[in-house]
Amino acid sequence: xxxxLWIVGTCFSITALAQVSDLNKGNAILLNxxxxxxxxxxxxxxxxxxxxxxxxxxxxxxxKGNFIFGVEGFYLFGTEVKEDVIAPLRTPEGFIIxxxxxxxxxxxxxxxxxxxxxxxxxxxxxxxxPRAGIRATLSAGILQHKIRIQEDPFRVVPQLIGxxxxxxxxxxxxxxxxxxxxxQMLSTDKRINFFAGIECTQAFTRNRRSFNxxxxxxxxEPRLDLLFGIRAGWILPFYVGQxxxxxxx
Numbered sequence: 001x002x003x004x005l006w007i008v009g010t011c012f013s014i015t016a017l018a019q020v021s022d023l024n025k026g027n028a029i030l031l032n033x034x035x036x037x038x039x040x041x042x043x044x045x046x047x048x049x050x051x052x053x054x055x056x057x058x059x060x061x062x063x064k065g066n067f068i069f070g071v072e073g074f075y076l077f078g079t080e081v082k083e084d085v086i087a088p089l090r091t092p093e094g095f096i097i098x099x100x101x102x103x104x105x106x107x108x109x110x111x112x113x114x115x116x117x118x119x120x121x122x123x124x125x126x127x128x129x130p131r132a133g134i135r136a137t138l139s140a141g142i143l144q145h146k147i148r149i150q151e152d153p154f155r156v157v158p159q160l161i162g163x164x165x166x167x168x169x170x171x172x173x174x175x176x177x178x179x180x181x182x183x184q185m186l187s188t189d190k191r192i193n194f195f196a197g198i199e200c201t202q203a204f205t206r207n208r209r210s211f212n213x214x215x216x217x218x219x220x221e222p223r224l225d226l227l228f229g230i231r232a233g234w235i236l237p238f239y240v241g242q243x244x245x246x247x248x249x
Contacts, residue, residue, distance in 0.1 A: 024131045024186045026239045030059040034074065034233035036199065041226030044145070044203075047170070048110045049080025051227075057118070066122035066130065072139055072178075076112035081147055084108070085168040085214050089159055098155030106157065107150040114176060114201065116141020122184055131186035135195050137179070143203035143225065144173035159213075167213030172223060174205035186237055193235035201227040 033056045040048050055074025061067070086106060089096050098104035120137030124130040146169045149160055160168070182197010203226075207219040 024129075024188050024190065024237065024239065025063065027063045028061040028131075028186070029238040029240060030057075030061055030068075030070070031236045031238070032057050032059070032195070032233040034072075034231055036074070036229045036231035038076075038227045038229030041228060043223040044225035044227065047081070047083050047147075048078055048145070049082065051076055051078030051110055051112075053077070053114075053229075055114075057233075059118070061122070061131075066124065066133075068118070068120040068122065068135075068137060070118050071116070072118050073113065073115040073141075076110070076114065076145060078110035081108035081110060083147070083170070085147055085170065085212075086149065086160070088214050089157070096157055098152060098157055100155055102155060104152040104155040104157050106152060106160065109148040109150055110145065111148045112143065112145030114141060114143045114178065116176065116178060118178075120180070129185075129188060131184075131188075133184065134181070135184035135197065136181050139178045139180075141176055141178070142173055143176035143201065143205065144171070145205075145225070146171040164213075166209055167211060169209070170212070170219075171208045172205040172225075173208060174203055174223075176201055176203035176205075176225075180231065182231075184235075186235065190237065193237055194233060195235065196232040197230070199227075199229050199231050201225075203227075 036053050038051050038053060053074040053076045055072065057070055057072035059068050059070030086096065091097065095103045096106050116139040118137050118139035120135065122131065123134040125133040149165050149168060151160060178199060178201045180197055180199040182195055184195035186193050205223045205225050211218050
């Protein structure tokens with residue numbers, strides 16, 4: 001009998017320690033870090049191949065409605081450049097000669113960035129955790145990209161020194177829009193906080209250089225640059241305007 005009383009008492013003790021936390025139900029400031037892989041489309045696909053990006057954002061999520069407002073940005077980079085802007089500097093065999101009459105190793109890379117203001121909403125999938133569900137956001141900002149000319153660390157090519165690179169780099173920027181749709185979770189114990197999904201970016205850009213050295217003309221044509229990708233992010237949440245409390249039963 002004593003053994004049964006001990007077992008029942010232990011069960012009640014464990015139950016008494018059980019708790020329901022609503023620490024993730026108030027207004028929240030979300031600091032996130034993201035990584036994505038992207039494929040280009042439109043005019044961007046004629047210049048670059050696949051790319052990756054790293055970035056982050058700062059957001060405010062409302063307690064009622066799970067509405068999201070904030071800022072976001074990412075740094076874009078890739079290794080495939082389809083336009084050989086330094087072709088006029090190459091020999092018939094395809095080499096570039098440095099100032100010491102030896103071959104110079106010159107690499108072309110993709111570089112860019114996006115920064116914008118966003119708004120959106122989290123649609124909860126369960127009452128058990130109203131901060132886990134479908135995340136949909138829309139942002140507007142600026143997309144910029146260019147061809148990075150990576151110089152030989154041992155040889156100098158006079159035509160690519162300093163500001164001369166601006167005649168080859170195709171620096172372009174303009175108004176851009178980004179849409180994201182995926183899944184987000186803010187766990188009730190604050191330990192697992194992330195989002196992942198698909199995104200699409202549309203940018204209306206122009207070449208900002210007055211003259212291209214390789215084509216010997218200016219480029220003023222409007223561009224439509226597209227990016228399609230998969231993005232995932234880790235979230236660090238800070239809840240505000242809410243007392244930390246535990247409900248025992």
